[in-house]
Amino acid sequence: MLAAISIKNVSKSFSTEGQPILAFGPADLEVNEGDFVTLLGPSGCGKSTLLLMIAGLIPCSSGQIIMNQDEVLSPRHDIGMMFQDSTLVPWRSVLGNINLQLELRNLNPNDFQDKISELIESVSLKGYEHLRPHELSGGMQQRAALCQALIHEPKTLLLDEPLGKLDAMTRENIRKDLQNLWMNEKPTVLMVTHSIEEAVQMSSKVCVITPRPGLIDKIIEIKLPWPRDLEVKRSQEFADYMAEIQEVFQGYGVI
Amino acid sequence: MTAKRIKATIRWITDSWMVILFFVFFFLFWEWSVDWFSIPRYILPKPSTIVVNASADLPRLIDYTYITGLETILGYLTAIVIAIPLGLAITFSSILRRTIYPFFVSIEMTPKIAFAPLFISWFGFGLLPKVIIVFLVCFFPIVLNAILAFGSLSDELDRFAKTTGASTFKVFLKIRIPSALPQCFVGFKYAAINATVGATIAEFIGSDQGLGFYIQIVTGNMRPDLAFAGIFLLTIMGLSLFGIVTFVERALIPWHISQRR
Numbered sequence: 001m002l003a004a005i006s007i008k009n010v011s012k013s014f015s016t017e018g019q020p021i022l023a024f025g026p027a028d029l030e031v032n033e034g035d036f037v038t039l040l041g042p043s044g045c046g047k048s049t050l051l052l053m054i055a056g057l058i059p060c061s062s063g064q065i066i067m068n069q070d071e072v073l074s075p076r077h078d079i080g081m082m083f084q085d086s087t088l089v090p091w092r093s094v095l096g097n098i099n100l101q102l103e104l105r106n107l108n109p110n111d112f113q114d115k116i117s118e119l120i121e122s123v124s125l126k127g128y129e130h131l132r133p134h135e136l137s138g139g140m141q142q143r144a145a146l147c148q149a150l151i152h153e154p155k156t157l158l159l160d161e162p163l164g165k166l167d168a169m170t171r172e173n174i175r176k177d178l179q180n181l182w183m184n185e186k187p188t189v190l191m192v193t194h195s196i197e198e199a200v201q202m203s204s205k206v207c208v209i210t211p212r213p214g215l216i217d218k219i220i221e222i223k224l225p226w227p228r229d230l231e232v233k234r235s236q237e238f239a240d241y242m243a244e245i246q247e248v249f250q251g252y253g254v255i
Numbered sequence: 256m257t258a259k260r261i262k263a264t265i266r267w268i269t270d271s272w273m274v275i276l277f278f279v280f281f282f283l284f285w286e287w288s289v290d291w292f293s294i295p296r297y298i299l300p301k302p303s304t305i306v307v308n309a310s311a312d313l314p315r316l317i318d319y320t321y322i323t324g325l326e327t328i329l330g331y332l333t334a335i336v337i338a339i340p341l342g343l344a345i346t347f348s349s350i351l352r353r354t355i356y357p358f359f360v361s362i363e364m365t366p367k368i369a370f371a372p373l374f375i376s377w378f379g380f381g382l383l384p385k386v387i388i389v390f391l392v393c394f395f396p397i398v399l400n401a402i403l404a405f406g407s408l409s410d411e412l413d414r415f416a417k418t419t420g421a422s423t424f425k426v427f428l429k430i431r432i433p434s435a436l437p438q439c440f441v442g443f444k445y446a447a448i449n450a451t452v453g454a455t456i457a458e459f460i461g462s463d464q465g466l467g468f469y470i471q472i473v474t475g476n477m478r479p480d481l482a483f484a485g486i487f488l489l490t491i492m493g494l495s496l497f498g499i500v501t502f503v504e505r506a507l508i509p510w511h512i513s514q515r516r
Contacts, residue, residue, distance in 0.1 A: 075420070077420035079418055083414070083415075085409070087411045087414075089412065091508070104419035104425060104426070104429065105420065
């Protein structure tokens with residue numbers, strides 16, 4: 001299997017009053033093509049920083065990141081990104097925001113009509129295409145942001161706690177949609193989360209990250225059947241994975 | 256949606272009626288109290304006297320309203336035309352941000368009207384010194400808000416734009432300018448409120464026409480009725496300018512939170 005993303009000895013330090021402070025790493029990680037990998041850790045452990053470094057949005061202090069056989073030195077254009085706060089602009093409708101991704105990439109939205117309706121349908125936003133973000137609930141906004149992040153068919157999806165601000169029921173719903181989309185298209189996904197349940201439910205691999213400075217302490221492969229519906233979530237195996245990870249965090253003293 | 260809109264309209268009417276009623280009572284009370292408290296006419300005239308006497312002097316009032324209006328509009332528009340590009344330049348040039356920006360912030364603390372006597376001695380009694388004063392009064396709030404507006408794009412949108420690989424110009428056009436508009440309008444509105452103040456005081460200091468000049472002259476002639484006429488016209492002028500700016504704001508950024516109530 002080809003590594004879609006390989007992270008070699010990557011670290012990030014910030015300098016405060018001339019003193020460099022290590023925020024993350026050094027860490028190594030290989031993400032295979034089509035994997036769904038979550039970066040799971042307590043807040044402040046540098047997991048979002050790692051994601052931004054992979055996207056090429058901030059430079060590494062040391063080490064090397066290779067994505068699709070290419071060293072990451074500047075912002076990557078072959079990715080789709082989602083953040084905790086949506087990247088929707090308030091003056092455009094859902095459709096307009098999806099088109100924005102295409103327009104900024106010099107692609108013609110007319111060529112993507114089918115793909116757009118398919119995506120909108122798959123996240124149950126049909127009938128809401130012409131509403132502006134402020135007319136939507138937080139969950140619907142993130143669904144729209146998901147369409148925006150996927151419309152240009154990126155091979156890699158980088159998600160920075162995209163469901164972090166949503167209520168439990170909405171989160172459950174969007175996880176399902178996201179999982180379906182991933183199972184259909186099989187992009188490589190890297191998702192940052194601090195929810196153990198979310199990590200176990202969504203991922204093929206969970207990277208457990210220690211408190212600051214973050215280190216990738218354990219990589220746990222989740223061998224549960226897909227799709228991870230409520231039935232799977234009620235299974236003993238699911239509970240065992242949850243318990244295993246909870247114990248790791250208990251060991252760190254963060255829970 | 257429709258029900259909501261109807262409800263909003265009804266609420267607007269009831270709210271407006273209350274304001275109108277308040278104004279009617281205010282002027283009735285004024286009219287009546289001048290007689291009741293036997294206030295001399297040269298101190299406080301009745302509203303009805305003001306209207307009657309002002310209409311007798313209408314040609315001059317219209318003329319002067321035009322003069323003061325022209326000073327206000329010219330100064331205000333010049334301020335926008337110069338402040339916005341300059342605000343942009345300061346936002347994106349670190350040299351300008353370390354030189355002109357602190358300079359502007361300190362000048363913002365200077366009462367601009369203090370320059371008026373100087374300008375009048377330099378440029379005479381005509382239109383130019385007043386336009387410059389209005390310009391100065393309007394320029395700083397607009398430029399400072401523009402710098403704030405163009406400099407504060409959310410991290411998420413900035414990152415999103417970077418991952419698309421779009422050119423700086425395209426990001427500017429499609430994201431940065433619309434994002435900046437609400438904050439720019441804070442400056443436009445603040446400047447609109449102060450524009451007529453600048454024009455009026457500049458006319459007080461040295462002028463041979465305009466409503467500020469008129470108010471000063473008629474007050475000297477013991478004609479407070481005509482002074483009030485000038486004040487009303489200045490109020491209407493200020494309201495109109497602010498109204499136009501608000502209207503443009505609504506048209507341009509109906510999506511913004513301040514427009515959605």
